[in-house]
Amino acid sequence: MRHVTSNSVWGKGGKKDERSEKRGVPRSEEPKRSFSVQGAQHPSVLAKLLGPANEDNGNGQIQPLIRFKYAMATPSPAKSMGDPGITPLSPTHVLNDSEENEPTRHPYVVVVAIDFGTTSSGYAYAFTKEPECIHTMRRWEGGDPGVSNQKTPTTILLTPDKKFHSFGYAARDFYHDLDPTESKQWLYLEKFKMKLHTTANLSIDTDLHAANGRKVKALDIFAYALAFFKEQALKELSDQAGADFDNADVRWVITVPAIWKMPAKQFMREAAYKAGLVSRDNPDQLIIALEPEAASIYCRKLRLHQMVDLGSKTALNGYSPTENIGVGMTQAKEHVRRNRQSRTFLVENVVGELWSELTEGDRYVVVDCGGGTVDLTVHQIRLPEGHLKELYKASGGPYGSIGIDYEFEKLLCKIFGQDFIDQFKIKRPAAWVDLMIAFESRKRAATPDRSNPLNINLPFSFIDYYKKFRGHSVEHALRKSNVDFVKWSSQGMLRMSPDAMNALFKPTIDHIIQHLTELFERPEVTDIKFLFLVGGFAESPLLQQAVQNMLQGRSRIIIPHDVGLTILKGAVLFGLDPSIIKVRRSPLTYGVGVLNRFVEGKHPPEKMLVKDGTRWCTDVFDTFISADQSVALGETVKRSYTPAKPSQQVIVIHVYCSEKESVSFISDPGVRKCGTLKLDVSGTESPATRREIQTLMQFGDTEIRAMAIDVATSRSVKASIDFLSQ
Numbered sequence: 024m025r026h027v028t029s030n031s032v033w034g035k036g037g038k039k040d041e042r043s044e045k046r047g048v049p050r051s052e053e054p055k056r057s058f059s060v061q062g063a064q065h066p067s068v069l070a071k072l073l074g075p076a077n078e079d080n081g082n083g084q085i086q087p088l089i090r091f092k093y094a095m096a097t098p099s100p101a102k103s104m105g106d107p108g109i110t111p112l113s114p115t116h117v118l119n120d121s122e123e124n125e126p127t128r129h130p131y132v133v134v135v136a137i138d139f140g141t142t143s144s145g146y147a148y149a150f151t152k153e154p155e156c157i158h159t160m161r162r163w164e165g166g167d168p169g170v171s172n173q174k175t176p177t178t179i180l181l182t183p184d185k186k187f188h189s190f191g192y193a194a195r196d197f198y199h200d201l202d203p204t205e206s207k208q209w210l211y212l213e214k215f216k217m218k219l220h221t222t223a224n225l226s227i228d229t230d231l232h233a234a235n236g237r238k239v240k241a242l243d244i245f246a247y248a249l250a251f252f253k254e255q256a257l258k259e260l261s262d263q264a265g266a267d268f269d270n271a272d273v274r275w276v277i278t279v280p281a282i283w284k285m286p287a288k289q290f291m292r293e294a295a296y297k298a299g300l301v302s303r304d305n306p307d308q309l310i311i312a313l314e315p316e317a318a319s320i321y322c323r324k325l326r327l328h329q330m331v332d333l334g335s336k337t338a339l340n341g342y343s344p345t346e347n348i349g350v351g352m353t354q355a356k357e358h359v360r361r362n363r364q365s366r367t368f369l370v371e372n373v374v375g376e377l378w379s380e381l382t383e384g385d386r387y388v389v390v391d392c393g394g395g396t397v398d399l400t401v402h403q404i405r406l407p408e409g410h411l412k413e414l415y416k417a418s419g420g421p422y423g424s425i426g427i428d429y430e431f432e433k434l435l436c437k438i439f440g441q442d443f444i445d446q447f448k449i450k451r452p453a454a455w456v457d458l459m460i461a462f463e464s465r466k467r468a469a470t471p472d473r474s475n476p477l478n479i480n481l482p483f484s485f486i487d488y489y490k491k492f493r494g495h496s497v498e499h500a501l502r503k504s505n506v507d508f509v510k511w512s513s514q515g516m517l518r519m520s521p522d523a524m525n526a527l528f529k530p531t532i533d534h535i536i537q538h539l540t541e542l543f544e545r546p547e548v549t550d551i552k553f554l555f556l557v558g559g560f561a562e563s564p565l566l567q568q569a570v571q572n573m574l575q576g577r578s579r580i581i582i583p584h585d586v587g588l589t590i591l592k593g594a595v596l597f598g599l600d601p602s603i604i605k606v607r608r609s610p611l612t613y614g615v616g617v618l619n620r621f622v623e624g625k626h627p628p629e630k631m632l633v634k635d636g637t638r639w640c641t642d643v644f645d646t647f648i649s650a651d652q653s654v655a656l657g658e659t660v661k662r663s664y665t666p667a668k669p670s671q672q673v674i675v676i677h678v679y680c681s682e683k684e685s686v687s688f689i690s691d692p693g694v695r696k697c698g699t700l701k702l703d704v705s706g707t708e709s710p711a712t713r714r715e716i717q718t719l720m721q722f723g724d725t726e727i728r729a730m731a732i733d734v735a736t737s738r739s740v741k742a743s744i745d746f747l748s749q
Contacts, residue, residue: 131274131308133274135274136276136312137249137276139279140395141396141425142394143174144191145160145174146591147591154599173588175191175192176192177248177394178190178195179213180195180198180209182210185210201453203453207235209235217395217396219290220283220396220421226747227290227747229242246295246297249295249300250299253275270300275309276312276595277291277309278313279314281315281316282419285698286698292726310597310598311726315398318391318558318593319389320411320593320603321583321592322593323409329583333556333567384404386402386551387551388401388548388554388555389402390558392535393424396421397419401551411603411604413604413607413653414608415542415545423560426531427466427528428459428463430527431462431466434509437506439489439493447488454485458480458481465478467562469521470564470565471564476518476519477524478517481497481516501517551577552579553578554579554581555581556582557586559586562587606655607723609648611682612646612681612684613646614645615679616641616643617643618640619639621640630688644687644694647662648660649684654722657723662718662720663717664702665716669714671704673703673704674704678699680698697746699744700729700743700744701745702731714733715733729742
């Protein structure tokens with residue numbers, strides 16, 4: 024590891040206690056306690072050796088050493104405040120005893136949730152005094168044939184000098200109407216959310232590429248988008264109230280995929296700060312919600328008439344289960360269309376009818392199939408309150424519906440040539456957007472039993488530009504391409520056979536089914552009562568049939584009506600009660616590097632460091648929490664640190680992570696530096712010769728939270744964990 028140079032840190036030292044070393048537990052004046060998860064003590068945690076003060080590692084750099092102090096799960100300050108716990112770069116709030124005993128109060132008038140999707144986005148809200156009424160956003164201007172416009176496309180347009188112009192349908196339509204020569208100067212971006220998932224070293228300075236190839240800061244784009252939704256939501260709330268609605272009265276919720284790593288979650292928080300949704304002085308005003316968790320919370324409220332049951336072994340509405348695939352969703356869409364005028368959804372103030380079939384310990388899976396990612400979460404019901412416990416860490420991957428768009432693009436490259444498609448996207452960006460809109464509407468018409476071809480409009484500029492580029496017609500290209508299942512229509516359309524369209528779905532659906540199959544083979548994922556299929560992609564009959572074939576009746580498949588809004592509504596419910604998810608699973612193993620007493624035969628010789636006649640083992644991985652370990656909401660991991668010098672202002676400690684459950688050294692394969700824990704000890708000077716800064720870290724929320732206190736003075740120390748500044 025070899026870290027912490029200028030801002031060095033010393034572990035708490037002192038004479039070691041022989042008795043505690045023999046037992047393998049730290050010396051402490053406190054009653055012996057252990058870090059407990061669901062009541063199970065972890066021997067590996069208890070067996071840690073007490074380390075001495077930090078030692079020079081021989082290179083003039085200081086190795087931070089930690090005195091290992093563990094605490095029983097303590098009430099979370101966040102939980103006491105009715106908040107799930109916020110994190111990176113957030114100021115610390117330490118509650119006193121009187122505050123902890125106060126009943127939970129809702130300090131906000133309204134909860135507004137923003138579902139920031141890869142392909143489409145929107146917002147919904149509920150007033151805290153009327154939590155059973157969820158209001159979805161106003162209808163958007165514009166829209167596509169065959170596509171619901173309850174949400175708006177996640178598209179953004181900037182002027183040539185990179186100023187915000189418009190978002191959603193307005194951005195797309197304005198860009199479409201620009202003169203081709205002028206449109207090359209404007210910056211149009213779509214499907215940019217995936218960049219946060221696919222970028223290995225995500226940072227504040229990460230760039231995005233607009234349709235014309237120009238670079239723009241990702242943070243600016245996400246901040247512009249969030250500022251747009253803030254403006255829309257506050258305007259709607261102000262219109263309802265008849266006066267300007269104060270942003271301070273709003274608890275904001277932003278949804279993210281559960282498989283996102285901490286840097287991506289922190290990036291969204293940074294964008295929210297930049298957009299003015301919340302300030303750094305009040306980070307608790309914003310909650311990051313995990314998309315499948317939000318869906319799970321909403322599904323608890325479902326009544327029988329609000330869903331389609333694909334797993335039904337009996338006929339539903341006169342149709343067999345196989346026929347249910349198409350007919351059920353058609354009926355659901357018609358039901359939604361008729362009820363959309365009000366935009367207000369009433370949810371049960373208790374659990375829904377479907378939930379009444381669940382008993383203590385029953386398990387279910389939520390499969391969130393969105394535009395960019397597919398998230399899988401396994402939950403267990405805990406009665407009588409209906410709280411939820413995560414049984415297996417969130418999993419999934421980039422298997423969203425845009426994978427079908429990429430397959431279509433590959434097909435076009437096969438027919439017309441990669442060089443032409445690349446040039447066309449740069450030279451005629453607005454026409455390329457038109458082509459993909461045309462494909463989107465036909466993509467939604469794909470079904471397992473379709474027999475007639477699907478026609479896709481080719482923009483005139485595509486036909487014209489191809490002739491100039493190649494010197495022959497599009498029709499000629501199709502004849503020469505040997506792609507038999509795509510023909511040319513004299514009306515200027517590509518005619519795709521149903522098999523050709525279904526083939527575009529196959530790679531993406533195969534990924535999802537493979538992941539589901541592997542998930543259901545795990546011991547934690549047995550006896551699953553329901554599988555909830557949610558997200559926009561869940562509307563696809565091809566995906567529904569594939570999931571049904573994979574499960575072979577092992578679980579009932581439930582699809583909520585208006586499935587694309589499930590996450591949005593659930594995110595509002597989560598904002599109203601963030602403590603609903605009581606137990607989560609850690610996606611990664613987190614810890615720091617420390618020195619321990621060198622043990623012959625246990626530690627590798629190359630890790631030995633001799634200092635003042637004492638032998639130490641370097642690079643030992645001190646585990647905070649292990650991958651897939653259960654951690655309850657509000658559970659804390661406690662460590663104590665001491666500044667190296669009395670004058671030291673900041674303690675900086677590198678945090679490491681791994682996907683492996685068991686890690687011995689920070690130099691092990693797969694271990695990487697993922698963040699920094701920063702303790703700002705300025706202004707907390709103490710007369711004590713060795714100051715102890717007690718640090719509490721919470722891993723049971725949607726973000727990792729750090730808090731710290733100076734033990735001698737009982738004063739709060741500003742603590743933060745930063746995952747973006749690597």
